[in-house]
Structures are given as structure tokens and as C-alpha cells.
Amino acid sequence: xxxxxxxxxxxxxxxxxxxxxxxxxxVVIIGPWVAPHDPExxxxxxxxxGSSLTYLLGTDQYGRDIFSRLLIGARATVIMAMLATLAxxxxxxxxxxxxAFLGGRADEAIMRxxxxxxxxxxxxxxxxxxxxxxxxxVNALVAVAxxxxxxxxxxxxxxxxxxxxxxxxxxxxxxxxxxxxxxxREMLPxxxxxxxxxxxxxxxFAVMLFATxxxxxxGAQPPAAEWGLMVSEARRYMHLSAGILxxxxxxxxxxxxxxxxxxxxLRDALNPRA
Amino acid sequence: xxxxxxxxxxxxxxxxxxYRTATGAFHALRNVSLDITPGEILGLVGESGSGKTxxxxxxxxxxxxxxxxxxxxxxxxxxxxxxxxAAEIGAIRGKRIxxxxxxPSTSLNPTLSVGRxxxxxxxxxxxxxxxxxxxxxxxxxxxxxxxTPAQMxxxxxxxxxxxEKQRVVIATAFACNPECIIFDEPTTALDVITSRxxxxxxxxxxxxxxxxxxxxxxxxxxxxxxxxxxxVIRRGEVVEQGEVSAIFHDPQNDYTRQLIxxxxxxxxxxxxxxxxxxxxxxxxxxxxSVHYGRKPFFAALTGRAHERVVGNRAVSLxxxPGEILGIVGESGSGKxxxxxxxxxxxxxxGKIWFDGKSISGVSDMDTGYRKDVQIIxxxxxxxxxxxxxxxxxxxxxxxxxxxxxxxxQAQKIGDxxxxxxxxxxxxxxxxxxxxxxEKQRVAIARAFASKPKLVICDEITSALDVSVQASIVRLLLELQRxxxxxxxxxxxxxxxxxxxxxxxAVMYHGELVEIAxxxxxxxxxxxxxxxxxxxxxxxxxxxxxxxx
Numbered sequence: 001x002x003x004x005x006x007x008x009x010x011x012x013x014x015x016x017x018x019x020x021x022x023x024x025x026x027v028v029i030i031g032p033w034v035a036p037h038d039p040e041x042x043x044x045x046x047x048x049x050g051s052s053l054t055y056l057l058g059t060d061q062y063g064r065d066i067f068s069r070l071l072i073g074a075r076a077t078v079i080m081a082m083l084a085t086l087a088x089x090x091x092x093x094x095x096x097x098x099x100a101f102l103g104g105r106a107d108e109a110i111m112r113x114x115x116x117x118x119x120x121x122x123x124x125x126x127x128x129x130x131x132x133x134x135x136x137x138v139n140a141l142v143a144v145a146x147x148x149x150x151x152x153x154x155x156x157x158x159x160x161x162x163x164x165x166x167x168x169x170x171x172x173x174x175x176x177x178x179x180x181x182x183x184x185r186e187m188l189p190x191x192x193x194x195x196x197x198x199x200x201x202x203x204x205f206a207v208m209l210f211a212t213x214x215x216x217x218x219g220a221q222p223p224a225a226e227w228g229l230m231v232s233e234a235r236r237y238m239h240l241s242a243g244i245l246x247x248x249x250x251x252x253x254x255x256x257x258x259x260x261x262x263x264x265x266l267r268d269a270l271n272p273r274a
Numbered sequence: 275x276x277x278x279x280x281x282x283x284x285x286x287x288x289x290x291x292x293y294r295t296a297t298g299a300f301h302a303l304r305n306v307s308l309d310i311t312p313g314e315i316l317g318l319v320g321e322s323g324s325g326k327t328x329x330x331x332x333x334x335x336x337x338x339x340x341x342x343x344x345x346x347x348x349x350x351x352x353x354x355x356x357x358x359x360a361a362e363i364g365a366i367r368g369k370r371i372x373x374x375x376x377x378p379s380t381s382l383n384p385t386l387s388v389g390r391x392x393x394x395x396x397x398x399x400x401x402x403x404x405x406x407x408x409x410x411x412x413x414x415x416x417x418x419x420x421x422t423p424a425q426m427x428x429x430x431x432x433x434x435x436x437x438e439k440q441r442v443v444i445a446t447a448f449a450c451n452p453e454c455i456i457f458d459e460p461t462t463a464l465d466v467i468t469s470r471x472x473x474x475x476x477x478x479x480x481x482x483x484x485x486x487x488x489x490x491x492x493x494x495x496x497x498x499x500x501x502x503x504x505x506v507i508r509r510g511e512v513v514e515q516g517e518v519s520a521i522f523h524d525p526q527n528d529y530t531r532q533l534i535x536x537x538x539x540x541x542x543x544x545x546x547x548x549x550x551x552x553x554x555x556x557x558x559x560x561x562x563s564v565h566y567g568r569k570p571f572f573a574a575l576t577g578r579a580h581e582r583v584v585g586n587r588a589v590s591l592x593x594x595p596g597e598i599l600g601i602v603g604e605s606g607s608g609k610x611x612x613x614x615x616x617x618x619x620x621x622x623x624g625k626i627w628f629d630g631k632s633i634s635g636v637s638d639m640d641t642g643y644r645k646d647v648q649i650i651x652x653x654x655x656x657x658x659x660x661x662x663x664x665x666x667x668x669x670x671x672x673x674x675x676x677x678x679x680x681x682x683q684a685q686k687i688g689d690x691x692x693x694x695x696x697x698x699x700x701x702x703x704x705x706x707x708x709x710x711x712e713k714q715r716v717a718i719a720r721a722f723a724s725k726p727k728l729v730i731c732d733e734i735t736s737a738l739d740v741s742v743q744a745s746i747v748r749l750l751l752e753l754q755r756x757x758x759x760x761x762x763x764x765x766x767x768x769x770x771x772x773x774x775x776x777x778x779a780v781m782y783h784g785e786l787v788e789i790a791x792x793x794x795x796x797x798x799x800x801x802x803x804x805x806x807x808x809x810x811x812x813x814x815x816x817x818x819x820x821x822x
Contacts (some may be wrong), residue, residue: 079757174618
């Protein structure tokens, strides 16, 4: 484990990725306690302020402290993105591995269905799900998870196909192991490395997808401090104070970049020979 | 030997090479000194990881970035290669030194025609025009014994067989009349009969051109038949070198002696037992055929005929209890296909009788059958799940079939490890922490965990070094004596199978050619294909042709 961390930190992408993601997770955990102001207290006299010592990143259209809102909004934004990705990954990985294990006609049927689902752009698909289920943060989570599962299934299957040909799978089948054991215990542990890499990269997409959904008014609802929603609300006031729009956008970009770099670093660390 | 007075073409003088790794310097070669005079074949023999290929690449001046040359020199015709510039080396490679690789299917570019690749060398080093080079290339191909050189020039590599491809590679190596050619295991990837032909071609061309050759191989028997002098390399050090006859008849070094003793010799039988021929057979395979590929959906819809690939064609054989039945044949002859059919990994047509029960498909293979019939695969790297500990790997058969006797699970796993002479503490390790031979022992322990009546060994020693192979074979025979297990021993190594099998089945293109008792396999009234196979196998040095 320590050797793995060393390998991860040796590459610049890995080191920067770990630093950014670590910082983001720190904010997620302790954000609400260190926030200097109440994120929802309105102050009509303090609207559109620039950066100052009282308001580190200025205030928004209602005079709320942007820095505090970012710190508190991190929970809604980042945790949701991670949960959605995790759910999508687990479902996708199981479908992909099962499909590779079954092979033949069953594989064809599963993969063509996946292809059909994948042909719908993920944002549109998420919009469809949210529209059907109603706009709430849990439904947005489900929507993103469902939108991610087919892609993960496809990636997992491509790796699982090569694992399927290995002799330890043959040995397990010749031994008379159940299909469930072969899929979960023999195959899944060997496809996990590329899945983890893909997952970290997808977290950044999920953050952006959530932000987009919130921006369109289908995810978090005001007055929540979700970052995408903050950008959406700031849109009308940006000519009065650009900071309202820029700071949450930077936060979203930072998380996306951090997870992307971490994914790159993990890919190198998990495949030392590649 | 007057040849030793000639000035050497290639002179390796006290050469050392290190690789820098994360854990410190790895000494790949230490103080290697070799000379090759014109017209001489020097055999370089060593096991995997001994530094044979590192030496080849340092002669070709193509080393990875982490290589450090610590000392010594490599001289070609008296010039130190290490002092040459990259451009000078480029002019030397292919013209003065060339190389023949192990696997012709990867050393030819699959997207360029054979003629293009051959004529490129001629154009680059001999300044010929494209037309001249093409004509010259045809001549070269004719010289290496290809029947239709003009057509071959136009073909793509995938349209040629393995033997033909290796001939093309050899033609390319000889194209510019180099002073020195390095052969890096040129026949390892080929079938027995093909590799014998390639070897004959090599000896012929070598005699004709008088090129100095460095012949790298792990196969002692093979080297003893081609080379005049042999150097034995171990862990980067040349432990012994000298004339072939001297090395093989009077080896000075312990390691050389060990290596020579480990080479399978068909004259020495390792099994004395004799199975009861009158007993009811344990397994009877009746007309088992295997076809690969399923009918495409559209072909089924339109009623178009569909040719299936044949893996096995009506194979029938039987194994007595406690008998070792060897199955030999070239790659693609259907040996492994039969093993897979018998373990339910391939669907098959026909019938298998096991212990009086009839089995006509995968669904008939119940837990009892699975328990009694175990399979061991070729590559232990592939057959042990890299993410499972050894203890977990060995616990599965115990869980599935219920280990006999009392004692805890850990106790039983420890016993299994001890049975294959591994320490009990290995249960906590992962497969990658074990050597190749140890991994194969774990695979054997797993197969024997259920106390099976039949164990199918699918090329289980061919991925191992010769000395490890000998110890694995000893272990198998020991287990056979204790448990009276029957083996289906699949291999392409005729010498080995003649040592241990009671009867030998020969397969060719998915069909069973014949089954003969091991003692009778070399008799002249065997089938034509069997005789060709026997003739093609190099007999280890030190034994006379009388064994044949």
C-alpha cells in the first residue's frame, strides 16, 4: 500500500491530483465549521461586494458570502458526484463482467441494449430521467448513475473479455464453481484497476453534469448552495459583479481537474509496467 | 582446430552490463568474454533471465534507457562498437551484423508485404534501386528454400505460414552478406518438424556463406547439434565455454552438469510401474469431436451453409487406472482441445465414459466427475488468479468437494503445500511472489486437493526452464506412485513423454494418428507422421543415435 502511494505521488499528475482531491475532501468534511458567515443570511446593504477581509471572495446578489457558500456547497456538489459515479460504476461493472462471462448470444443481447442506451447523449438522458421522476437532488443522482452505467459496462466488458480467456477462469469453471463466484470473486478483482481509473475521471464529469442539471433548474433547488446552482443564479447579475459567477465556476473546474489528474496518476500507478 | 588462429569477427571482451531499477542496480551481464571467428557457430545456452538476450541487444547496440555499460568492450572486426555514433551504428546494423528473432509473426511488420520488407534492407545497405532490390529479394527467397519466391514477395506476412515467415526473416538477415548474425531462439516459436527444417537451412546457409553466428537458445539438445562451441551462461556470467563434445561429455562446472542432467533423455525411463491392462478402463473417449465457432445469425436466417472450424475429429482413446498416457502433436493439433472437452470447457459431440458412467455433454459433468477429473494448465501465471492468496486458491477445491479427514482448513492447506514440497507459510503469499516452478507446484497441489483419479496435464512443463521442468516431473511421478492417479500428459516434447508415459498418442490436425506403447514409438512400423516427428526431434548430446 505504501509502495503504491509512492508510485502515485512520483508522477506530477498523481501528486497534483492527490493534493487537489485531498483539499476538496478536506473542504467537504470541515467546510461547514470553518465557514466565516451564515451562507443563507441576506444582507441587502452588502450586495455585489468585491474581495475584502470580511468577505474573502466577495458577496452575491443577496449579499451572501460567496466563500462560505462554496465551503458549504462542496458537500452537496462533490459527495453527490461521487455517489452517483459509484452507483453507476458498480452497476456498469457488474453488467459488463457478467456479459463477458456469459459470452455468445447473451453477450450480444446485453451489449446491443447498452449500445442503444449509449446512443442517447448522457445529458439528455439525465434530463429525461429527472423529468420523468421529478426534479430533486436524489433523482438527479439516479439520473447521473443511469447515464454512466452503460459506458462503465462497455469499458469493464472489454477488460473482462481478456480476463475471461485466462486459465484461472477455465480452472474455476472446470472445478465446477458457480457463475456468481466466477464473476464476483475471480473476474471482478482482476478488472478493478481500469475501473477505478475510469471512475475517478468520471467523478469530474459527474460534477459537471450535476452542475449542468442544477444550472437548468433540474437538480438542487434554491436557496441550496450547490455550485452549479450558484452559477445559474449568478448569470443574470454577472455584469454587476463578475466574482459571483467566476468563483463557483473555478471551484467546479478545480474539482474536475483534480479528479482527472488523480485518474491519470492512478492509471500509471496501477499499471507499473505500462 | 586451426580456426582458433583466425582473428575473431566478433570479440566480446570482459563486458559487463547493469540495469538501473527502483531497487538498485541489477547486474545483467558480468565480465562476459566471447570470441566468434569467421565461419563459426557459437551456441549461447542459458535459462530464462540469464542475460542471453541482453547480450544480443548490447551487440546490436539497442539497449533500454536504464542500461549502464560498466566495463569491457564489444568489437566487430577490431572496432569498438561502443565508440560508434548512432549514424555509424545504423550503417552497421543489417549490413555487418544482423539478427533473427524468436517469433517470426511479431518480427515482420503485418502491414507491409514480405517483398517490401526484404527489399528495404537491400535498398538501404546496398544502394540498389527498388527494381533491382525486388529481383535480388526473389533470389534470396529462392535461396532459403521457398518454392514460389515471386508470389511470396507479394504476400503479406499473415498469408505465410510460421516456417515460411521465419525463412523470410533468415533471408533478410543474410541479405547483405553480414559478417555476423545473431540468432535469438529462432526455432522456439515453431513446430517440431518445421523447426528441424529451419535448423537444416541455417546450417546449410551458414556453411555456404561462412558467416560468424551467435546462436542463442535455452535448448541444450538443439545447440549441441548446430554449434561447434558452446558457452553456458548463468545469471549474467559465462560459467563454462568450450567445444560441444567437451562440454557435453566432460562438463567441468556444476551448473553445466546439472543442466545436462536435466535434459530429458528418451533412453532413460523414469517410470517402472505398469498399469493393469486387463482392468476396466478409467476413461474411455469415444468419437469425440469438437467444433469451434457458432453459426452466424444471418447464415442461419438465410440458410447459407456454414463451415465450422474443426478442433477434434472423432478422437477415441482410453486410459487405464494409474496409467500415464502421453499425447503429443504440434501446436494446433487438437491436444488442448481434447483436454478442454474432457473438463467441460468446450462443448463436444460424442461420448466419454468415466468409471462406467456415460457423459455426453457438459451438463452430465456433476460434482463427482469434477472431483475425479482435474486439469493443470500450461502457464501457472495464467492459471492462478493473481488477486487471490495461495491459501484461498487451495481452499476452493476443499470447499467444493469437501476435503477428507479431520483438521482445520488451514491445516489441510498446509498439508497440500507440503505434499508438493512447498513451505506451509506460502499460504499467505500472492502468486506473483513465487517463482515459476513454485507457482506450478501450487497448481499441482490444487489439482490433487480433491484426490482425483485422472489429472490432465496440459503442457505443464513447457513454460518452465529445463532444470525446473525436471523437478516438476519428479514431483508428478512421486504423486502418481503415492495416489495411483492416471495422467493424460499433453506435451510437444517427445523426449520427455518417452521418459514417463506408458503409452503415447500422436495427434495431427485434430485427428488421432495412432496410439503406441512408449517402448514401440520409435519402431519403424509406426505411422508415417510419427516417424517424421521422431526424426525431427533433436536427441540430447551425450546419447548416441542408437537410442533412436
